[in-house]
Amino acid sequence: MTAETHVELNRSKQPFPVVTTSILGVLMAIGLVVAIIRFINGIGAISNLSDGRAWGLWISFDLYCGVALAAGGFTLAATVYILNLKKYYPIVRSAILTAFLGYVMVIVALMVDLGQPWRIWHIIIYWNPHSPLFEVGWCVLLYTTVLALEFSPNVFERFNMQTPLRLIRTIQIPLIIAGIVLSTLHQSSLGSTLLLMPDKIHALWFTPILPILFLLSAISVGLAMVILETSLASKGLGHQVDLDILAGLGKALPYLLGLYLVVKLGDLLVAGELDLMFSSGLYSLLFLVEIVGGVILPLVLFALPAVRLSRTALLWSSLLVVLGLVLNRLNVSLIALAPRPGTMYVPHVLEFAISIAVVSAGILAYILANRYLPIAEHEHPAGHRPVVEVG
Amino acid sequence: MAKGMLIDLTRCIGCRGCQAACKQWNDLPAEPTSNWGSYENPPRRSANTWTTVTFNEVSEGDRLDWVFAKRQCMHCEDPACAAACIVGALRKTPEGPVVYDDHKCIGCRYCTLACPFGVPTFEWDTPVPYIRKCTMCVDRQAEGMEPACAKACPNEALLFGEREELLQEAHARLEAHPEKYVDHIYGEKEVGGTSNLYIASVPFDKLGFPTLGPEAIPRYANVAMAAVPPTIVVVSAAMAGIYWITKRREQMMSQKVSVPVEQWPKPDQDKED
Ligand code: SF4
Ligand code: SF4
Numbered sequence: 022m023t024a025e026t027h028v029e030l031n032r033s034k035q036p037f038p039v040v041t042t043s044i045l046g047v048l049m050a051i052g053l054v055v056a057i058i059r060f061i062n063g064i065g066a067i068s069n070l071s072d073g074r075a076w077g078l079w080i081s082f083d084l085y086c087g088v089a090l091a092a093g094g095f096t097l098a099a100t101v102y103i104l105n106l107k108k109y110y111p112i113v114r115s116a117i118l119t120a121f122l123g124y125v126m127v128i129v130a131l132m133v134d135l136g137q138p139w140r141i142w143h144i145i146i147y148w149n150p151h152s153p154l155f156e157v158g159w160c161v162l163l164y165t166t167v168l169a170l171e172f173s174p175n176v177f178e179r180f181n182m183q184t185p186l187r188l189i190r191t192i193q194i195p196l197i198i199a200g201i202v203l204s205t206l207h208q209s210s211l212g213s214t215l216l217l218m219p220d221k222i223h224a225l226w227f228t229p230i231l232p233i234l235f236l237l238s239a240i241s242v243g244l245a246m247v248i249l250e251t252s253l254a255s256k257g258l259g260h261q262v263d264l265d266i267l268a269g270l271g272k273a274l275p276y277l278l279g280l281y282l283v284v285k286l287g288d289l290l291v292a293g294e295l296d297l298m299f300s301s302g303l304y305s306l307l308f309l310v311e312i313v314g315g316v317i318l319p320l321v322l323f324a325l326p327a328v329r330l331s332r333t334a335l336l337w338s339s340l341l342v343v344l345g346l347v348l349n350r351l352n353v354s355l356i357a358l359a360p361r362p363g364t365m366y367v368p369h370v371l372e373f374a375i376s377i378a379v380v381s382a383g384i385l386a387y388i389l390a391n392r393y394l395p396i397a398e399h400e401h402p403a404g405h406r407p408v409v410e411v412g
Numbered sequence: 413m414a415k416g417m418l419i420d421l422t423r424c425i426g427c428r429g430c431q432a433a434c435k436q437w438n439d440l441p442a443e444p445t446s447n448w449g450s451y452e453n454p455p456r457r458s459a460n461t462w463t464t465v466t467f468n469e470v471s472e473g474d475r476l477d478w479v480f481a482k483r484q485c486m487h488c489e490d491p492a493c494a495a496a497c498i499v500g501a502l503r504k505t506p507e508g509p510v511v512y513d514d515h516k517c518i519g520c521r522y523c524t525l526a527c528p529f530g531v532p533t534f535e536w537d538t539p540v541p542y543i544r545k546c547t548m549c550v551d552r553q554a555e556g557m558e559p560a561c562a563k564a565c566p567n568e569a570l571l572f573g574e575r576e577e578l579l580q581e582a583h584a585r586l587e588a589h590p591e592k593y594v595d596h597i598y599g600e601k602e603v604g605g606t607s608n609l610y611i612a613s614v615p616f617d618k619l620g621f622p623t624l625g626p627e628a629i630p631r632y633a634n635v636a637m638a639a640v641p642p643t644i645v646v647v648s649a650a651m652a653g654i655y656w657i658t659k660r661r662e663q664m665m666s667q668k669v670s671v672p673v674e675q676w677p678k679p680d681q682d683k684e685d
Pocket of ligand 1: 492493494528529
């Protein structure tokens with residue numbers, strides 16, 4: 022079987038990355054120790070969070086950024102299975118893997134951030150349909166389940182379990198559609214959570230359409246993440262993916278980024294707040310860096326055929342989109358969100374330790390999954406590159 | 413009928429009897445503090461200090477006023493904290509108080525961010541933390557008693573009663589002594605109204621009260637949440653529709669044209685599953 026040979030090929034080609042895994046392991050161990058301290062002495066013992074600012078790095082980075090960066094799973098699933106663009110089939114599995122790992126990472130981070138994480142199941146029995154966070158909670162729960170199912174064929178194939186494989190394939194399309202619906206809700210609901218702080222978020226970022234902006238930016242960054250991650254995996258894991266595929270994704274980005282830009286600036290225009298872009302000091306600067314560096318610049322770059330012909334240029338351009346999104350989420354939920362008067366918040370070094378440990382665990386899981394599961398099943402072995410067609 | 417409290421800051425003498433009474437009734441431990449240059453102590457409310465009296469030096473024209481303001485949960489009519497709470501642990505009761513259920517809370521602290529008055533506080537230094545805030549002494553009210561703070565106040569700065577009656581009383585005081593009060597009942601309209609009402613001799617923004625509009629805080633979130641069911645229907649239908657069209661097109665193509673369906677010739681690409 023081709024699948025088997027490819028897996029074998031990957032395994033034999035690359036020696037086990039001992040150094041990388043050791044470093045990741047140490048970072049995870051540090052995080053584990055910090056987490057143990059937290060469960061003995063409380064969140065205050067390892068963080069600078071306070072009543073003045075009760076959400077910090079973990080929510081802004083691990084939740085807001087994490088969920089958006091995992092959007093590649095549903096955008097690619099929609100591209101391949103709903104739009105029926107089979108060209109992208111070779112990378113849909115790794116996109117779903119990233120999304121699945123991303124969501125697991127979000128959940129792990131929440132286990133540290135929540136005051137009583139052992140009560141997380143309360144959202145199943147105590148409902149508050151008015152709460153955007155209730156929507157977020159349910160979406161995390163359901164979409165992680167859907168992602169686990171979408172991911173499961175990798176495991177079933179690896180161990181040659183035919184019955185569950187057939188079962189999953191019969192419900193594949195409903196599953197994909199459920200994943201898209203849940204992602205739409207989830208990405209936007211993260212924006213909705215901020216709608217309860219209308220008087221605290223700087224007007225450059227606060228708008229009643231935050232949910233829509235969150236969704237649009239997540240779709241763009243989902244594709245950018247797939248390009249970035251596939252490019253990095255090509256380098257690090259030796260799964261060479263056709264340039265044609267990456268270029269094709271890149272071609273969609275100017276449209277998606279353009280739509281986001283128009284809606285975002287249009288909203289400011291309608292609100293009569295465009296002048297804030299230049300009159301709010303540091304906030305203006307952050308806003309402009311986010312918009313120019315993370316939206317307009319990559320929009321132009323991805324529109325250039327020369328960029329789409331170069332793996333390096335694609336990698337860097339997609340990195341811009343990713344960094345732009347991270348800055349946006351940090352801006353709206355951390356920097357431009359006013360703390361209670363008389364208080365301030367700068368993340369504690371141990372807060373970083375937790376976030377770094379969670380990301381390390383995700384990277385390690387990604388490396389291991391790519392080694393031992395048929396993620397790259399349909400890829401071409403390196404060196405065999407078909408003709409590039411960019412139009 | 414909904415209860416509330418009328419807090420007349422012109423009557424407050426800054427004795428902090430209410431602060432002590434609150435601690436006593438609710439069994440809250442004292443907090444270690446140090447002199448930080450103000451009588452206001454502790455400097456902030458916390459899970460162990462649900463109400464504090466703030467000491468404000470306000471210059472109005474050529475006058476310097478020292479104004480004391482007891483601060484605590486406002487018990488909003490349409491509370492942001494209750495809209496925020498992921499498990500509905502916070503709830504507005506028809507009797508007025510916004511109450512908290514220890515048994516439901518998962519400690520997400522969303523309530524602390526949503527509250528426009530900076531009220532809910534969290535137990536940061538325990539392994540099993542809860543949210544804490546003023547309860548308007550629901551437990552005392554259940555026994556027919558007024559809140560501990562109102563009971564303790566020696567100068568009738570805190571008047572407990574029916575919100576409607578208190579509102580009338582507030583208007584009456586403003587009318588009777590326009591020279592004594594600014595023409596503003598804080599809490600009458602703010603964020604859709606609050607059970608607790610304030611009147612004072614100086615503008616409220618000079619006392620550290622947030623300036624808030626008359627619309628309830630959950631207004632935007634409510635719109636977003638109402639959009640959830642239609643979004644589910646529209647997105648599922650759209651995706652199913654597009655899937656049907658693309659599949660159909662693929663079938664038609666494979667019937668009309670005799671070359672393989674894949675327009676992207678990849679010799680070693682596996683068949684779609
Ligand atoms: S003041 Fe804050 S905590 Fe109190 S009811 Fe209003 S929103 Fe809730
Ligand atoms: S911390 Fe508790 S009371 Fe506050 S929103 Fe979360 S679950 Fe509700």
